[in-house]
Amino acid sequence: MKCVWCQQPIQMNWTLSQLFGRRPLQVPQLCAACLRTFAPIDAATACPGCGRQASPKLCFDCQRWQQQGPLLHHQGVFAYNAAMKAFIQRYKGLGDWRLHRAFQAQLIPSKRGVFVPLTSEPKHFASRGFDPVLGLFAHLPLRLWLQKADTPTPQAKKDRTGRLATPQSFTVRAGVVFGQAKRVILVDDLYTTGRTFYHAAAALQAAGFQGEITSFSLIR
Amino acid sequence: MWYSGMQLLDSEVDFDTSVAQAVPGLAAGRCQRCGQKGLVELPSGDDYCPHCINLGRVSSQTTLYRFAAPPLPPVEQPLTWQGELTPAQARIAAELVAAVQTKTEHLLWAVTGAGKTEILFPAIASVLTAGGRVGVATPRLDVVRELAPRLQAAFAHTAMAVRYGGVSWPQTTVALTVMTTHQLLRYYQAFDLLVIDENDAFPFVHDPALWHAVSAASRGAKLWLSATPPKRLQQAAKHGKIGLSILPRRFHGQPLPVPQVQIRKGQLPHKIPSKWVKALQQIMTTRQCLLFVPDIAWLAPIVQQLKVAVTPAVSSVHAADPNRVEKVSAFRQGQLRLLVTTTILERGVTIPRCAVVVLGADSQRFDAAALIQMAGRAGRAADSPDDPVWFYARHDTLALHQAVHTIRQLNARKSQ
Numbered sequence: 001m002k003c004v005w006c007q008q009p010i011q012m013n014w015t016l017s018q019l020f021g022r023r024p025l026q027v028p029q030l031c032a033a034c035l036r037t038f039a040p041i042d043a044a045t046a047c048p049g050c051g052r053q054a055s056p057k058l059c060f061d062c063q064r065w066q067q068q069g070p071l072l073h074h075q076g077v078f079a080y081n082a083a084m085k086a087f088i089q090r091y092k093g094l095g096d097w098r099l100h101r102a103f104q105a106q107l108i109p110s111k112r113g114v115f116v117p118l119t120s121e122p123k124h125f126a127s128r129g130f131d132p133v134l135g136l137f138a139h140l141p142l143r144l145w146l147q148k149a150d151t152p153t154p155q156a157k158k159d160r161t162g163r164l165a166t167p168q169s170f171t172v173r174a175g176v177v178f179g180q181a182k183r184v185i186l187v188d189d190l191y192t193t194g195r196t197f198y199h200a201a202a203a204l205q206a207a208g209f210q211g212e213i214t215s216f217s218l219i220r
Numbered sequence: 221m222w223y224s225g226m227q228l229l230d231s232e233v234d235f236d237t238s239v240a241q242a243v244p245g246l247a248a249g250r251c252q253r254c255g256q257k258g259l260v261e262l263p264s265g266d267d268y269c270p271h272c273i274n275l276g277r278v279s280s281q282t283t284l285y286r287f288a289a290p291p292l293p294p295v296e297q298p299l300t301w302q303g304e305l306t307p308a309q310a311r312i313a314a315e316l317v318a319a320v321q322t323k324t325e326h327l328l329w330a331v332t333g334a335g336k337t338e339i340l341f342p343a344i345a346s347v348l349t350a351g352g353r354v355g356v357a358t359p360r361l362d363v364v365r366e367l368a369p370r371l372q373a374a375f376a377h378t379a380m381a382v383r384y385g386g387v388s389w390p391q392t393t394v395a396l397t398v399m400t401t402h403q404l405l406r407y408y409q410a411f412d413l414l415v416i417d418e419n420d421a422f423p424f425v426h427d428p429a430l431w432h433a434v435s436a437a438s439r440g441a442k443l444w445l446s447a448t449p450p451k452r453l454q455q456a457a458k459h460g461k462i463g464l465s466i467l468p469r470r471f472h473g474q475p476l477p478v479p480q481v482q483i484r485k486g487q488l489p490h491k492i493p494s495k496w497v498k499a500l501q502q503i504m505t506t507r508q509c510l511l512f513v514p515d516i517a518w519l520a521p522i523v524q525q526l527k528v529a530v531t532p533a534v535s536s537v538h539a540a541d542p543n544r545v546e547k548v549s550a551f552r553q554g555q556l557r558l559l560v561t562t563t564i565l566e567r568g569v570t571i572p573r574c575a576v577v578v579l580g581a582d583s584q585r586f587d588a589a590a591l592i593q594m595a596g597r598a599g600r601a602a603d604s605p606d607d608p609v610w611f612y613a614r615h616d617t618l619a620l621h622q623a624v625h626t627i628r629q630l631n632a633r634k635s636q
Contacts, residue, residue, distance in 0.1 A: 094273050095273075097262050097268070129268070129279060130262050130263045130264060131263070134263070135263075
């Protein structure tokens, strides 16, 4: 077993109950030293609206989102620190698909519901050869309800105002049946301004989804 | 053209590629840039090469553009270096020139502090005179930074480029390129003389992609330089597959300091045995001292003890240290008397009148080559060739024996 990030062998000290228990063995993808370089967000002190770090009260951005409709009550797992930037650069920028399972042990949402990924644009899929979000959340049962049209500039290349002004590019795929679903959990790699998530939620509501919509991401 | 002899990806070229030979990035299950198997499949069904991905991804969709490297106009007297080689150095230099003329592969095994760089000058000059291209590659960035100004000074009128990850490339035609070994992956049949310095250093030895890069980037002579050549090259030389020159004496003609091994059970790094502290105090009265430790975690507790027991002019340095350059230069200038360091300073550092102490010399992280390199930091100056070298260990290891044995053997060899 090698750490997918530093390629050093991972030393595991299994306990007897882990080895002989009924649960499947959890094989770590990242070694302890690499995992320590990423900064997990403490959910107890995070903003209840967007999961922003160390903001126990509803933050200013969320107060603005609240005027437009119900909040997503977003949960982000890690802060966007230097190590995480390096990870995203390698995974999405260089296109190293081997990293897609790196955070599968950490990316477990606390709520139950239907997981709907915010898929990438067809253009990006063609150049990368994979969808980064589908890769990160490959361990969850995903429903491909949403699709994204090609946009001229990616979010990562815009400033804050530019991001917030982004027009809607999500639509619900043809033939999707919402069925008995009571809650949808939107999953994506990154929550920055929330623009993308709120567009996705609006697309679902426009297609007639009645239940609760919440969201979950690797990075806040 | 600056891209002569290079092989570049679609994403790296924004100019006319019609003169280039276009090859698919992957062929027959191998990456065409780094030559490695073990491709990874993408969900789209394409493959990509994970080995050399840091230089930009090569996938089934990628085209690799290979640019020819036409000969340059011949130059008269490219060497502007005024120094003189010792007779032993001159004899080896002549052997290297002969190897370059016959376009063969050659190993120069020269002890630490033998003046390897200067020995190279005639061979490099002979290629430049004929209008050839020369590449000098080394795995260590520190060594690139140290070599580049020395080469530029010796070949003052030659256009030279320095290439390593993260710097922008000079966009001019160059005859001489100094680079890290990873950059070799971007070259294809480019160099009439390729010199690989410190080829036994991490990450070169254990990376088959880099060995492949050396053969792909070269179209003439290959010169391997090392004080501690890897077994693979030693064997090849022994069987006559590649040429071999040995320089067992330093430029000042004195033997290498032989390490003294001390075995003592102690609680390193939290408590350095008092006997060793006394020995260190003794050394420090006349010399500076480099103290090597096997682990970054050892640095802080050891510095703390030495600050009280030996000298207040002590500091530590490691690879990720933000003040690394400043600390090393403070040590060079003598403001720091004692420097505690990890293996980053094992190569390419020359400090006159410097003793070497290796704590935890029995660590798995120190192989014989690393120990010889660390010992080689001592006795570099002509006025104190016998600086003490101490290996402090808790146990005996094979690497310790190999290191001491090799140094003794080289000392016993007559410099013919």
